[in-house]
Each structure stands twice: as structure tokens, then as C-alpha cells.
Amino acid sequence: MFNLLEHPVQPADLPGELAGQQQHIDRQFRRTLSAAGEERHAAFGELAWLIAVHETIEEEVIHPITRHLDPAEHLAEHLLDEERRISEALDDMVRVDAAANLGEVDGLAVLHQMLTTHIRRELREEFPRLRLAVAAGELQDLGDVVRVAQARAVAESPVRPGVPQASLQVRDVLRPTWQQVSA
Template structure:
């Protein structure tokens, strides 16, 4: 509430012009995709899982390339906060890699999916609490809009599934096809942001 005008100044930021709002919307989409994967079977489950992998790749890569660097240098204790988020992301990627090697109808798939969901949702809550609030407090609207624009561009450029031979061979050996989606998404994001390497 603005005391001088008596008007309610609280409004939901627009995901098109605010990277925090966009990342929060992605958290919601990720939750919905977990629900969809868990509730479906057969080809529908495989398709939903591919979309989940893509969304996680877009989201985590954007955070690694846009959010974490800013949080590391612009917030008090930022290096430790980012180190914690990177550790969480690494743990989630290991579970995702195990899932990627399974048939989605394997009896072990849904229990592993639950492990991944728990890790990803705990990670999302930590991001919202420790990074997103700092971004909102320390950034200006133009910076938030520019970050959102870069992320929107990469959403459209990100691969829908891994394509052998295009990804980083070293990462692919270590983590399998999921890593290919992450690598290609990172390349697309850097291109969208005008970065090299």
C-alpha cells in the first residue's frame, strides 16, 4: 500500500519483464510437469519426461549463466549461497541422469522420480529464499527485464531432446544424454546473450 496515494502498489511482476517472476513461473511449470510424468503412462509419460528434462535444462542453465554470477558478486555472502545452489543442482543432475537411463515404465522409475522431485523442489525453495529475494532487492527493473528477455530467447532456442554428436563429448560420457540437453541449452543461452564460451 502506498501511504501517499492509498493505492495498492502490490502487483504480480510480469514474467516478460522480470526475471524473478519468470523463474518463479518456471518453478510452477516444473511442479506441474512432475505431476504429469507421475500421473501418466506409456508414450504420454515419456513425452512428459522429455518436456520435464528440457524445462529443467533451460531453467538450471539460465540460473547458472544469469542468476548465479549476479548473486555471487552482488549479494552479501553470495559466493556461499551460490556454492550451496550449485551443490544442490549437481545432486539433482545425478538423479536425473539415472532416470534418463531408465525406461519410464520401469518399476524403479517413479521412486527415482520422487527423489528427483524432492531434490528439485527443495532447491527451488532455497533459490526463492536466498537468491531471488536478493535479485529483487538489488536489481533495477531494466536489469530484471534484460535478464528475462535473455531467458525467453533461450527458451525458444533450447533443444527439445538431445542430438548425438552435437553435445560436449566429455559431459555426455560423464552424465549421458541429459547432459547433451544442458550443453546445448547453455550454448543457446550464451548465443542469445552475446557471450562466447
């Protein structure tokens, strides 16, 4: 079985920051899968928020760079399609959780497998390309932007919002900063 914790993380740059987030998501998945009742509900709320924030950051920052680096290969579009399917599965699980039926582990396990497959692809295909094509200093700056955006989103909402609100909140924080860096 693929274990994200086996992969080295360089938390200073953008790919390293995102890999660190992926590891955090994987740990939270494991906590959610092993919990029950109200503990599972709370763990899943945190998990859904983490996934939404992570995927929003990728959509706003990393995939546009990937698309720009190699538009003919369509890697960014394939990753965005995977993320759309993950978001749909996550939305389904949020509805199940809202109906107080998160006792079913099958849906969570499927979502975990989808996300693990997607993460594997990013670690294998997308992140190495970024490190080869983008200057280390720029990747460092982008990692800083992502950390600041995520920290501000957390600070502005100490109680985790729902998935759509998390995405909107991170976009609102990330876009102005990202536009300043990319200008």
C-alpha cells in the same frame, strides 16, 4: 505440501521468468507422476528437458549474479551443489527411462522432492536478493534474454533433445546474448 502454483509470478523480469519455469516444471512433474507406460516416457522426456534448460539458465545467468552480490555467504555455491545433486539424480532417471523401467515412481518422487526443496530455497533466498540489489530494468532485460534463449533453443530443436544436448544448446544460445547484455 509446498505448491509452486501458490506463489505469484512476475513473468516480465528474470526472477519472475525463472519462477514461471519452476511452475511449469512442477506441473510437468505431476503429469509425469500420474502417467504410465509410453505416456510417462514422453512426459518424462519433456520434464528432463525442462529441468536441464532451467538449471542451465540459472548456472549461466542467475547464480553468477548472486555470487557477485554476496560472495562471502556462498549461497550460489550451495545452490550449485544442490543442482549438481539434482542433475545426478536426473541422469540416473534418464538411464532408467532409457532402459524402459520408468515404471518406478520412487525415483521420480525423490527427484521431485529434491527439486521442490531447491526451488523453495531460490524463491525464499535468491530471488528476493536479486530484486533488492539489481535494477528493475536490468532484471527485465535479463528476463528478455532468458526468454529469447529458451525460445531459440526450442525453435532449433522441435523434437526435445536429451538432457546434455539441451544444456549445451541453451548455453550456445544464451552465452552470446548474455555477454552482450553484461558488457
